[in-house]
Amino acid sequence: MGRLRIRIFLFVFALSVALLVVSQQLAWRQADEQAAQLQVQQLQHRGRWLVETLRFRIENQVGPQLWLPWLAEHGVNHDTLHHLLRSGAFSRIEQLTPEPLAVGDSEAPDLAALEPHVTTGQWFAIWQAQQLWLVQDHLLTAGSEPRRLRFLRRIDLGVESAAGEPLSALWIRQDQQWRPLWSQHEDLSADSIRRQLQQIGGAESLSEPVLTGSARFAFTPFQLLHHELVWVQQSWISSDAMAASLREWQMLALGLLAFLLSVGGALWLDRSISRPMAALARYMRRVGAGEERVAPPSLPVRGELAAVAREFAFMLSTLAKREESIRHLAFHDSLTGLANRHRFAALLAERLGDAQISRLCVVVIDLARFREINDTLGHGAGDNILKQVAARLLGVAALRQQVARLSADEFGVLIINVHPAELMQGLSQIAAIFDVPFQVDKVSLEVRASLGAAVYPEHGDSPGMLLQRSEIALFQAKQQKQRIVVYSPEQDGHTLRRLTLMAELRAAIDRDELSLYVQPKLDIAGWRIVGVECLVRWHHPQYGMVPPDEFIPLAEQTGAIRQLTNWMLRKGLDWAKRWRDDGLQLKVAINVSTVDLLDPLLAKRVSGWIRERGLPADALLLEVTESAVMQDAEGALPMLRELRDFGVDLAVDDFGTGYSSMLQLKRLPVGELKIDKSFVMGVLRSADDAVIVRSTIDLAHNLDLVVVAEGVEDDTTLEWLKRFGCDLAQGYLLSKPMPADLLSLWLDQAPYLCAGREHVGLGHGPVEL
Structure with missing residues (x-):
C-alpha cells in the first residue's frame, strides 16, 4: 500500500501542475491579448489627441526659434546644432520628451501619466508598436512661402548597453546612409545602431520590442527635405523586470499551490481509496489466515470499494455458512445428527480439561448382528434402527449432549462425574434401552448390544487411552457374550494376545x-x-x-x-x-x-x-x-x-x-x-x-x-x-x-x-x- 500511496501522490501532483500550468498560460495569454487590445485603443485615442495638441501649439507659434538652452541641457551642443543647421537649414528643432519619463519601481507606466507632459510640450514615446505622428516646422527661406507641417512616423528600436548606463545619440541620415552626429557613450556605436536599424528594415519600419526587462531605446526620425534627424533616447523600463519577476513569483505560487493541491488530493485519495483498500487487504489476509469472526473494516457507504467490501462480506457470509455446514458434517453423523468419532474425542478432551469434572466414564456400545439387519431388511431399516438408538440414548437425561456415533454400528457415551457406586447403575440404564423392541415398518425387532466402559482417572487420563481401553472392554464383552464389561488392567494381556x-x-x-x-x-x-x-x-x-x-x-x-x-x-x-x-x-x-x-x-x-x-x-x-x-x-x-x-x-x-x-x-x-x-x-x-x-x-x-x-x-x-x-x-x-x-x-x-x-x-x- 505504501507504493500505491506514492504513486497516487505523484500522479495527483503531476496532474495538478499540468492543469495549473495550462490554465495559467491560457490566463496569461488572454490577459496579454486584452491588455494589448486595451493599450492599442488607448494609444490610438491618445495619439489622435496628441497630434491635435501638437499641431495647435506649432501652428500658433509666432516664428521659428531654436531652443538652444533647452537642447544643451540634454546633450545637444552648439557644434552639433551648427552642423545640423548647415546640413539641413533648420529654422527650429524641437525635441519631445528629451529625458526619460520617470517610472516607479512598483508599477508599470500609465498613459494617464503622460498628460501633464504633453500639455507642457513634452511627450514620451510609448514602446508599443503603434503609428504615432509627430510634427516639426520647416525653415522659411527668403522669398518662399511657409511650408506646411509634416507628420512623421515613430519607431522603437532596442539597443542595449554593456554597462547598463543611460545612452543617448543623435543620428542623421543623408544619401540613404546613416551617420552619427553625436553619441553619449562609446558603446552606442554606429555599427550597433546600424545593425539594429537593418533588422527593422530602416527607420520608417515598425517593430514591437520584446519585453525582457532591460533597456529600450526610442528612435524618433524627422524627415526634413532629404535628411532625417533621429534622436535616440534610452529609457529604463523597470516594469518589464517587474512583470518578469511577477511571473516568477506567480510560477512559485503555482508550484506551491500545485504541491498543496497534490498533498490535499493525495490525502483525500488516501482516505477514500488507499486506507479503505489497505483495510480491506488486511481484512482479507486475516480471513485467509483462518481467523474466525473477523469484523469487516469500516468503509464508505458508497463507491466501488464499498461495493467490493459488501460483495466480499456477502461471499464470506456464504462461505462461513458453507464452512459451518462442512464443519458440522466433518464432526457430526449425517444420519443421526450425533457427534462422530472425531468430535467425540474432542469433546472428551474438553471434559478432561474441565476442572469441575473429577470423574467420567467412556462407554462404547456395539449393536450385535447389525449387518444382518441391513442385509435382510435393507439399509433403510438399518438406518431407522440407528436413528431410534440415537433418540433413546439422547432420551437418557444423564447422557444428553454426550452421545456420539463412532462407526456404522457403534455408539459412544460420556457419563460425567459418575460415582463409583453408581457406575453399574448408569451402565445398566444405558443397556436397558435395548430391552424394548425396535419398530421398523410395523415389524418388531430385538436388537442386542454389548457395552465396554473405561473410567477416568483410574483407567487413563487421555482421550486416546480411555477410548482404547473402553474398546478393549467391549471386545471382552463380545468375546464372553456379556452385556456390560468394565475395563480392568488384566484385559491388556488379551489385547496384546489378540x-x-x-x-x-x-x-x-x-x-x-x-x-x-x-x-x-x-x-x-x-x-x-x-x-x-x-x-x-x-x-x-x-x-x-x-x-x-x-x-x-x-x-x-x-x-x-x-x-x-x-x-x-x-x-x-x-x-x-x-x-x-x-x-x-x-x-x-x-x-x-x-x-x-x-x-x-x-x-x-x-x-x-x-x-x-x-x-x-x-x-x-x-x-x-x-x-x-x-x-x-x-x-x-x-x-x-x-x-x-x-x-x-x-x-x-x-x-x-x-x-x-x-x-x-x-x-x-x-x-x-x-x-x-x-x-x-x-x-x-x-x-x-x-x-x-x-x-x-x-x-x-x-x-x-x-x-x-x-x-x-x-x-x-x-x-x-x-x-x-x-x-x-x-x-x-x-x-x-x-x-x-x-x-x-x-x-x-x-x-x-x-x-x-x-x-x-x-x-x-x-x-x-
Whole structure:
C-alpha cells in the first residue's frame, strides 16, 4: 500500500501542475491579448489627441526659434546644432520628451501619466508598436512661402548597453546612409545602431520590442527635405523586470499551490481509496489466515470499494455458512445428527480439561448382528434402527449432549462425574434401552448390544487411552457374550494376545501350526455316523491352543480367511480320501465365509482338489452361515449354484440366528439345514425354543431339506429330536471335537454304526477323548 500511496501522490501532483500550468498560460495569454487590445485603443485615442495638441501649439507659434538652452541641457551642443543647421537649414528643432519619463519601481507606466507632459510640450514615446505622428516646422527661406507641417512616423528600436548606463545619440541620415552626429557613450556605436536599424528594415519600419526587462531605446526620425534627424533616447523600463519577476513569483505560487493541491488530493485519495483498500487487504489476509469472526473494516457507504467490501462480506457470509455446514458434517453423523468419532474425542478432551469434572466414564456400545439387519431388511431399516438408538440414548437425561456415533454400528457415551457406586447403575440404564423392541415398518425387532466402559482417572487420563481401553472392554464383552464389561488392567494381556495372533496367523498357516479337528454327525434314525464337521485348532508356540472363536474373526479382519479356508479344504479332502481308503464312507463338512463365496475361483479350486484325490463330489459338504449368505445373497448365489452343479452338497449353518426370509431360503441351492445349538439346548426348558425347533424341522422337510441339530448334549434331547423327525444330530453327547487322526479309534469304541462299516464299535456310549 505504501507504493500505491506514492504513486497516487505523484500522479495527483503531476496532474495538478499540468492543469495549473495550462490554465495559467491560457490566463496569461488572454490577459496579454486584452491588455494589448486595451493599450492599442488607448494609444490610438491618445495619439489622435496628441497630434491635435501638437499641431495647435506649432501652428500658433509666432516664428521659428531654436531652443538652444533647452537642447544643451540634454546633450545637444552648439557644434552639433551648427552642423545640423548647415546640413539641413533648420529654422527650429524641437525635441519631445528629451529625458526619460520617470517610472516607479512598483508599477508599470500609465498613459494617464503622460498628460501633464504633453500639455507642457513634452511627450514620451510609448514602446508599443503603434503609428504615432509627430510634427516639426520647416525653415522659411527668403522669398518662399511657409511650408506646411509634416507628420512623421515613430519607431522603437532596442539597443542595449554593456554597462547598463543611460545612452543617448543623435543620428542623421543623408544619401540613404546613416551617420552619427553625436553619441553619449562609446558603446552606442554606429555599427550597433546600424545593425539594429537593418533588422527593422530602416527607420520608417515598425517593430514591437520584446519585453525582457532591460533597456529600450526610442528612435524618433524627422524627415526634413532629404535628411532625417533621429534622436535616440534610452529609457529604463523597470516594469518589464517587474512583470518578469511577477511571473516568477506567480510560477512559485503555482508550484506551491500545485504541491498543496497534490498533498490535499493525495490525502483525500488516501482516505477514500488507499486506507479503505489497505483495510480491506488486511481484512482479507486475516480471513485467509483462518481467523474466525473477523469484523469487516469500516468503509464508505458508497463507491466501488464499498461495493467490493459488501460483495466480499456477502461471499464470506456464504462461505462461513458453507464452512459451518462442512464443519458440522466433518464432526457430526449425517444420519443421526450425533457427534462422530472425531468430535467425540474432542469433546472428551474438553471434559478432561474441565476442572469441575473429577470423574467420567467412556462407554462404547456395539449393536450385535447389525449387518444382518441391513442385509435382510435393507439399509433403510438399518438406518431407522440407528436413528431410534440415537433418540433413546439422547432420551437418557444423564447422557444428553454426550452421545456420539463412532462407526456404522457403534455408539459412544460420556457419563460425567459418575460415582463409583453408581457406575453399574448408569451402565445398566444405558443397556436397558435395548430391552424394548425396535419398530421398523410395523415389524418388531430385538436388537442386542454389548457395552465396554473405561473410567477416568483410574483407567487413563487421555482421550486416546480411555477410548482404547473402553474398546478393549467391549471386545471382552463380545468375546464372553456379556452385556456390560468394565475395563480392568488384566484385559491388556488379551489385547496384546489378540494383536499378536493377528500378526502371526498367516505365518502359522504356512508353518503348519494349525490342526484339523472333527466332530461326528449321527443319523438319528439309523444310529449311524454319516459324516464329520471339520474344525480348526491353532497350537500357538507362546499361547498354546487357541480356540477358533478367537482367531477366525481375526482371519476375517486381516483378510487371511481365504488362506485358512483353502488349508481346511485341502486337509479335509485328504482325510476324506484316507477314510474312504479305510472303508469309511464319511462326508466331510467344511465352513466357508462370505469372502470365500465371492471368490470367482472357489469352485474351480474345489473341483480340482476333489479330482486330484479321486473323490466323488458329494464327499464334500460346504456349510455357509445364514448371515454369510444374507450378507450378499446376490453375489453368493452364482458360486453356490456352480458348486451344486458340480455335485458338492451345501448346507445352511446356524439357522435361526439370522434374519433370512422364507423366500431367500427357498432360493438357496442347499440340501441341508442346521439348527443353531442355542435353540436345541433349550428345547426341554423353553417352550419358545421347542416351538422354534419343531417349526424349523417342519419347514426344512417341506423344502426337502435334511435337518441337523447342533448342541445335542444328552439322551433326552436326542430322543425329543427323534420324536419330532430331526434327521441328524451333532454335539457333545456323541463326542467333543477330536483330532482327525483319532476318529478311527473313536469309531472303533463308539456304539454307533458307520457308513461303509456294518458293525458298531465296542463302546456303549460317548467316548472320552
